[in-house]
Amino acid sequence: MILAAKNISLSYESTIIVPELSIFIESGEIVTFIGPNGSGKSTILKALARYLKARSGVVYLNGQDIQSMSTKKVAQQLAILPQTPQAPADLTVVELVSRGRTPHLNWWQRSGANDYEVVRWALEQTKTTHLADRLVGTLSGGERQRAWIAMALAQSPQVLLLDEPTTYLDICHQLEVMELISRLNRELGLTVVMVLHDINQAARYSHRLIALKNGTIIKQGPPQEILTEELLTEVFKVKAQVKTDSASGCPVCLPYGIVE
Ligand SMILES: Nc1ncnc2c1ncn2[C@@H]1O[C@H](COP(=O)(O)OP(=O)(O)OP(=O)(O)O)[C@@H](O)[C@H]1O
Ligand SMILES: [Mg+2]
Structure with a gap:
């Protein structure tokens, strides 16, 4: 097991968001949290990345x-793309992505050839090479998101946590x-834990889904x-048909109404 949470409870001040939860992630898995707004997905990801201390x-x-x-x-083992990452706007894309190498350098060390090579690779993988010299603050939403993913990749993590990477x-x-996530998982054995709102993409690209509601796991398993x-009714209060995509064999959800 590469990442595990045992009986964690999570809160902000005195408000409990996740009462008690255990999660076990095997090396090489792609696991995706699905659940309504405010159900605690980002909170759990923050706890898994040590941004938030469990009560x-x-x-x-x-x-x-x-x-x-x-x-x-x-940071040598785990990288996280938060839901709303913050960076100084006067940083260029290549400077931002290079920051991903920091955990692998000692204080006396400057970036070496291998670090530049990893940064170049991360830019290439996320199709941001042409943006390398642009200021992060001037990028479009999608360009900025890809630059952040590049920074996380430049960290060469074993585990990658992604909070709504496709926003x-x-x-x-x-x-x-x-x-890209799927390929890095297959070729490098990268373990991925992410949050997605697109259930069909979650079903298509994950080995396991964890459906959350009010900070509690309602169900988990292969899509x-x-x-x-x-x-879908229990977790999202929607009426939906679930079909099987004949090409991929994956379930596909077609929502058509709201449960009153
Ligand atoms: N820093 C904070 N201080 C206080 N409450 C917070 C804080 N961050 C989140 N919350 C609250 O915790 C609950 C869970 O939030 P969280 O961000 O984990 O939800 P989420 O499932 O990621 O939702 P979304 O799909 O909208 O991103 C929400 O009620 C939210 O308002
Ligand atoms: Mg969130």
Whole structure:
């Protein structure tokens, strides 16, 4: 198990968002959280990345209590693309992406040939090479999102956490990002834990879905096993048909109404 949360409860101040939750992520898995707005998806991702300390329970990264690890050690193994990443607007794309190398350098070290090569690779993978010298603050929403994904990739993580990585992206760039994630998973064994609102993309690209409501897991498992009309009604309060895509064998949801 590469990443695990055992009996964690999460809160902001005194408001409990996640009462008690356990999650186990195997190396090489693509796991996607689905659930309504405010159900705690981003909160859980933050806890898995050590951005948020659990009130109780423990998060383990490669078997180590994440709270006992240095920021640098965590960042060598795990990268996160938050839902709303922040960066100084006067940074260029290549400077932003190069920041992904920081956990791999010692304080006396400057970037070496290998670091430049990884940055070049990350720009290429996310089709942002032509934006390298642009200021991050001047990019379109989709361009900026791809630059952030490039930074996370430049970190060379074993585990990549992505909070709505396809937000702002047009349909072609959405598919490119999903295909990239899928390829990195297959070829490099990258473990991916993400949040997606597009259930059909989640079903298509994930080995396992975790359906959340009010900070509680309603169901988890392979998409073809758990994605049912009943689940969509229970979790999202929508009426939907669930069909099977004959080409991919994946379930496809067709929402047609709201449960009153
Ligand atoms: N920093 C914060 N301080 C206080 N409450 C917060 C904070 N961040 C999130 N919350 C609250 O915690 C709950 C869960 O938020 P979270 O961002 O985890 O939801 P989410 O499932 O990611 O939703 P979305 O799909 O809208 O991104 C929400 O009620 C939200 O208002
Ligand atoms: Mg969120």
